[in-house]
Amino acid sequence: MKNLFNYFTRESKQSSNTGPPTIVEKETPKTSVKKLEQSPTSTEAPKTCPASLIKKTKRNDSDSFDEGDFDLPKFLKKSEIKDSNMRRPDDPDYDPTTLYIPPGQKFTPAMQQYWEIKKSHFDKILLFKLGKFYELFYLDAITVQGILDLKWMGDEQKKAHVGFPEKTLEKNAAILIEKGLKIVVVEQTETTVKNRVQKAGKVVGREITEILTKSTFSAHYMSSDHEPAYLLSVVEIQDNFGIVLADLSTCEFFVGECNREDFRNLIYRSRPSEIVYNQYFLSGNTLKMIKALPIPPVFSMIKNSDEWNPIKLSEYFPEDVPKIIASLPMHSSMRALVGCCYYLKNSLIFDRTIGIGQFKVYQQDLIHQRYMNLDSQALEHLEILLANVGKEKVVKGSLYDFLNKCSTPFGKRLLKKWVTSPLMSVESINKRLDAVTELISNKEVYKVFDKAASKLPDLERLLAKLSAYSIKSNSKAVYFEDVGTNRLKEFCSFLKFMQSLQSLMSDIESFDLQSEGLVNIIKLQSYDGCFPDLNPLCNELFSKIQNNNGEPEPIEGFCDSYDDVKSEIKTLKNSLQNELLTERARFGNNPEIKFVDSKFRYELEVPMYLVDKSKPKDYEETSGRNGFQRYYTKNIKSLADKLVVTEERLKNELKPFINQLMSLFYANFEIWKKAIDLVSEFDCLASLAKVVNSTAFTMSRPYFCSDSSEMEIQELVHPILASRVDNFIPNSVHFTEDNHCFVLTGPNMGGKSTILREIGLATIMAQIGSYVPAEYMKFSPVDSIFTRLGASDSLIEGKSTFFVEMEEANKFFKKGTKNSLVIMDELGRGTSTEDGSALAYAVLDALAESKPKTMFTTHYHMILIDIREIPGVVMTHMDSVLNATTKTLTFLYKLKNGECPKSYGLNIARLAGINENIIKVAEKKAAEEEYEQKLALVTGMLKKLKEKGIQNPMPYIQEILNEYNN
Ligand SMILES: Nc1ncnc2c1ncn2[C@@H]1O[C@H](COP(=O)(O)OP(=O)(O)OP(=O)(O)O)[C@@H](O)[C@H]1O
Ligand SMILES: [Mg+2]
Incomplete structure (x- = not known):
């Protein structure tokens, strides 16, 4: 195979291009290796550091916020921020994940906990659980307030403090992550009641439970977006x-x-x-x-x-x-x-x-x-x-x-x-x-x-x-x-869905489908490529769960520790009922005295008229409502507290049960996965069928042959354009061993690029098992598609258009075969006419050797004389009609044999409504430039032909000049 870089050696112009000719350049690392102690990762630039994200908030559109608007600790002020190694943000070794907090700060116990975590996750938004809320402070609050549209706590902006309820975590986290922020979630490890009962006043325990980024989010939550976040x-x-x-x-x-x-x-x-x-x-x-x-x-x-x-x-x-x-x-x-x-x-x-x-x-x-x-x-x-x-x-x-x-x-x-x-x-x-x-x-x-x-x-x-x-x-x-209960509910619904899949497959089986691909999906046979029998598995797992007033829980006898805690709860509830009877007895067994869960659990609600004169001494007021007062007695308070803690224990006892149950479930992972995979496959096949039944244009089944040079497509359309445009004009192409390369010319807007794309799309569609947007297609599977179409994003990678063109064309010479499809749209456009046309010629000439199926458009009309001599090349053009009087052009979008005489650029300008006087001047200028270009081309060609060993290039030059003179 030829290497285009060798084949076509660039000279003077190359240096003017910005793209380096080498592919990889190792960059010397700027920073020294540094041992990270607490924070494992670092953002590449400190751009996700909350301080610099402030500009993204709705409240503060400017680059920086006004520090005077907020009461910030001194170590968070822009002039003071340092990392744990006392480096300032302008230090190349600054670690944006850490924060230096000077010793001697006075914090409340909860804020002490907060800063302990925040100082090693400074680059992340810290969601700090306080009761039922996630709360955010200082820079995090300033960053997030506008994005989530949160109210300042206590309506006081100065304190830079916001929060949102536990149940909105997923929704809010998703929004923040989409903005490119990273999040650390800190949960309580005990409830306030448990803490009150057991530790009398010590700060509630907390731990980091989740670190959320664009990709890790999907390990925790079921995103509504089906796309994988890799x-x-x-x-x-x-x-x-x-x-x-x-x-x-x-x-x-x-x-x-x-x-x-x-x-x-x-x-x-x-x-x-x-x-x-x-x-x-x-x-x-x-x-x-x-x-x-x-x-x-x-x-x-x-x-x-x-x-x-x-x-x-x-x-x-x-x-x-x-x-x-x-x-x-x-x-x-x-x-x-x-x-x-x-x-x-x-x-x-x-x-x-x-x-x-x-x-x-x-x-x-x-x-x-x-x-x-x-x-x-x-x-x-x-x-x-x-x-x-x-x-x-x-x-x-x-x-x-x-x-x-x-x-x-x-x-x-x-x-x-x-x-x-x-x-x-x-x-x-x-x-x-x-x-x-x-x-x-x-x-x-x-x-x-x-x-x-x-x-x-x-x-x-x-x-x-x-x-x-x-x-x-x-x-x-x-x-x-x-x-825990939610997880169990989720699990039960999964099993029900799996059962519904199985009955869906039996419904489809009754249609008696014959094709192997479908039979292999739906036939309920042994687990061997066909849809597995899921019912026994689902029933076995369901048998471990029972329904307790609409809530799933372990069946009795499956999990002893769960059963024990449950009976403790029953005893506590009985004791509370006895306390109620005792209290009612004090007031002549008055049934109006009840337990209510209002501010606390099991508050004793007593009608006011019973207690307004003489209230029992041991009644401790808790809350009240119109006409009623609520109390705790010592016994009731103690039992209610115990009940809360024991119920919490019961919730925790669900964890080992769920663990055990899910292990049983996970043992059959392959079977569940297989069932889902088969349904995915059916979904895709059905999707391809639905497409055929829903398009206005003809789609047909492609056929395959063994002759790798053959590709025949009749009446092909571009599937997406034809869905949008009425009367889209179909075209046909037939590649063979002797006609493997179609060189396409024609006016701008004439449909050249469209036909190139159509062929690529039809080939891909056929090889994924889809029908194609054509009356007929027969070919031998294509091993690669090489494309050169439009400007490439690689420009952002620092490569010039010409370099990218060379690189892309070169790919074919490295890897392409007779079975490949090459689609090249205006190759050489990224450079001067001289270089571009020589490149176009060189590529076509080199392709003649390996004979891939090629579609090639060019605006370099001057080299067509040369190109047509290359073996395997078929000259074609997109048809159009020029009205001699109005000088307007009508596109016919039909692929015709032979070359198109002119590129009609100025007629397109006319179509676009450009002033006639301007066009006349342009026509004159174009004629002059064309002459200049041809001269330059002749010089370039002379050199190239000499390199190729052609001793007498004069006939070529003569032909070019004749064409110009005509
Ligand atoms: N076969 C067709 N039938 C109907 N309309 C078409 C057809 N092919 C192309 N068009 C229309 O013409 C427009 C221009 O087509 P295309 O970009 O392929 O032209 P082009 O010849 O590559 O132009 P240029 O030389 O400027 O790159 C398309 O966006 C489409 O709207
Ligand atoms: Mg084009």
Whole structure:
């Protein structure tokens, strides 16, 4: 294979381009390695430091807030802030995660606890539990108040203190995380009552329970967004990338190694939400590449290189390193895994993620064998996941969006994997296509499926969440919300949903479907590729739970400690009832005397008329209402306190029960997962069928052949444009061994780029098992699609357009084969006419050797004479009609054989309403420039032809000049 960099040696112009010709440049780390004591990670720049985020709040739009508006402790003042090592924020070694608090400060006991935590999590928003509320102080309060639209506590802004109730944590945390903030949640480990009963006045215990970031959030909560928020741990060692890509919502971990090119593709495909890295194991160029992603991730740096040492793997997996990982001989991936483990451990979710992790090897070779190679450029240029709307990238208008008619969140996620991983095996593609074909003609089947499936929650994530409950937690956090009961309810509803899946599959089975792909999903056979029998498993688990007044609890006899506490509660409640009878007896057994739960539990409510004259001496007033007074006696108070504490114990006794129950559940993880995976697959196949039945244009089943040079597509349209535009004009192309390269010319706006994209999209659609937007398509599976379309985002990576063009074209020469599809739109546009046209020629000439199916547009009409001589090239153009009198152009959008005589740029200007006088001047200028350009081109060509050993270039030059003179 030729290397384009060698083939086409650039000269003088190269130096004027900003892009460096080297691919990777190791950046010398600016900071020295520093041992982190308390805070494990550091933000790459102190930009998530609360102080600098203040500008994001609604209240304060300016860069800084006015310190005079708030009563801040002195050590929080901008002029005073230091990290734990007394470094100021302008120090290159400043650690934004820590805060220096000078000795001798006087805090209340609760605030003492607050600052103990805050000083090692200064970069995070601290949500500090006080009773039923999360409260935020000082800079955190100032940052968050505007974002969450909270009222200042006691309406006093000066105190910089806000809060929100326990039950709004998930909603509020999600909003803050979306803003790129990190959160640390601090819970109470005992209730105030328990503290009062047991410790008489000591401060309530508290602990950190959650550290929430964009990726870790999904390990705790079921986000409404079905998209995975991937965590990517990466280690770069001399162009070799060790990676761990983790979806913490489903606990899937992909571990492996890849080269720079595959790393780039990986991040474009997965679009990670958070990157964990070390400054010594990630080059400046890679950082730039990551930052250039359409939605840049949050960066979490683990500064201490020791925490990336592969030797530490055995510390994280003391018993057994998962087999699949142990089989990896890869050094960098082990480092990335160790870094990932460290991060998860410090985020307090190691057990609930790695502990139940499903590890998969990310194997570059296997991926290339099984799937079409769709690199980051192809994904971007063909708008597979995101479409370009102006400078924005949006899902609407992408191929994924067009094909997504899935009913479940897990189906949507699988479809996204399908569209980015078209298959290579004709057998597998046809299996999907058979299933889609059968569903197209059986609409009733997917209607039945949709009706049930659209009601399903995100079962895949729920499965991971429930599995995590099988891990014993040491947390003592107490919640006012009944967490244990809620978990049990969640579990019961999961089981019911799984049972409903099974009955859904039996309903679908009654349609007697025949295609192998569908039969393998729905047939209720033994657990062997077909839908598993879930009912016995569900019944077994349900048998451990009983219903207690609508609340689930363990059946008697399953959990002794739970039963014991329950009977203690019963005794206490009986004793309280006896106390009530005793108190009523004091007033002639008056039934109006009752227990109420108002300010406290079991307050004795007595009608006023009974006590206004003589109140028993031992009655301690608690609260009252109109006509009634409420009291505690010593006995009642003591029993009520005991009851509260014992009920709390009962809640805690649910934990070991849930643990035990979830272990039984987790033992069959594979079966639950299989059932959900099969439903996802059905959802995707049904989605592809629904697309065919809902489009106004023709879609047909693609066919495959063994001749790798063959690709015939008749009456093809662009699926997204044709859905929006009436009368979209279809086109046909036929690639063969002798006609493998279509060179396309035509006026601006004539539909050139559109037809290029159409072919790419149809190929991808066919290989994922979808119908294609054409009357007919036959081809042999394409191994790669190489694209060069439009300006690339790599400009942000610091590469010039020309460099990117060279790099992209060069990719083909490194990896392309006869089975590849090459789509090049105006190659050479990023440089001078001379260089650009020579590059275009050189690329086409080189492609003649390996003969990939190529679609190539160009505006360099001057080189067409040369190009048409290249073997395999077919000259085509997009048809249009020029009205000689009005000089207006009508686009016909039809692909025609032969070259288009002119590019009609000025006619387009006319169409756009530009003043006729201006156009006339432009026409004159264009003629002059064209002459200049041709001269420059002749010089360039002369050189090139000499290099190629063509001794007599005069006929070529003559031809160019003749054309000009005509
Ligand atoms: N086959 C078609 N049928 C109907 N309208 C079309 C067709 N192809 C393209 N168009 C319309 O023409 C517009 C321009 O098409 P396109 O961008 O492909 O032109 P182009 O030849 O690549 O132009 P340029 O040379 O400026 O890049 C499209 O946005 C679409 O609205
Ligand atoms: Mg174009």
